[in-house]
Amino acid sequence: MIDKIRVTQILSPVFQKGVFMKVVVGSSIRELLQDQFGITRDFVDSQIATVFLNGKAVDNIDRAIVRNNCEIALSGAMPGFVGATMRRGGYYSSMRAAISYVEENPISGSGEGLIRIKLYNTLIDSLGKLFARQGFFIQEIDLSSLNGTRIEPFLTTTRYEQFPDLVLVKVDADS
Template identity: 30%
Template sequence: MRRIDKGSCDGIFLSSVLQQGVLVEYMPGETVTSFILRILSLDPEGMEREVQTLILNNGCVDEPDSTRLVSGDTIVLSGAMPGLVGAMLRSNSPIKAMRKSMSSGEDRRIKVDGNLVRLKLFNTVLSDHKNDILELGFYAEDVV
């Protein structure tokens, strides 16, 4: 595993690495909301506007203010996605009841040492905030 930050990013395809997932430090007891605000340098209104889809360990998060992170969690952040599936996955979607038909029920928690979560970014969240994650620093595996 290799630590990547602004000063050590030569030759890395940052967008691809962030889509595959990187390990980012979180603070014990930190909620999904406070984590997102901190790592993406957003205010609550910006988070609501920019991060439309929140997935934690293979399940959608509708209450990020009360959902706490645990070591090994996998959190996926995305802007609005098109179509019916995008509408179902959107946080607090009016059609969120349809999610049950597409849930695998698998626990996606990974084994890690320390206060680390796996972070994956997609679409507009990726393009708008990859440099925020680079500035923060992260750990990546299998990076050339």
């Protein structure tokens, strides 16, 4: 059995580039993380310090709404002054006000949708394992990058007519 750390190391480029997840849209980012992905509130509040929605830094994950085809990037706390400005709700967040996410329509209809999630730095290990177990969609080209790696024997792949350009990947790394 391949060790767990090795799984996320191999998948790191894929998670950095972004994987696709089928989710219920219309909820807040917090609801997505906690209710749909099963991440604990404590982990969300203490470890997911930096969040981007469609490339804009999010301060309030209770208010920012997940919509179909949106992109979410998740990161730990970042170094550097600019890293500190990117933190959600941080003291220096005003210094990047030009790229802060503003939710203009907090009420949104719900339904099934496809979103792209990127994982960075410390979260690749912790959330990467969770996503690998739950499964995620990637493009064929990204699947081919996993061919020949030590992870390949532990991959199961499924194709859906609904998403012809994507492949659902699960990693049997914890059993």
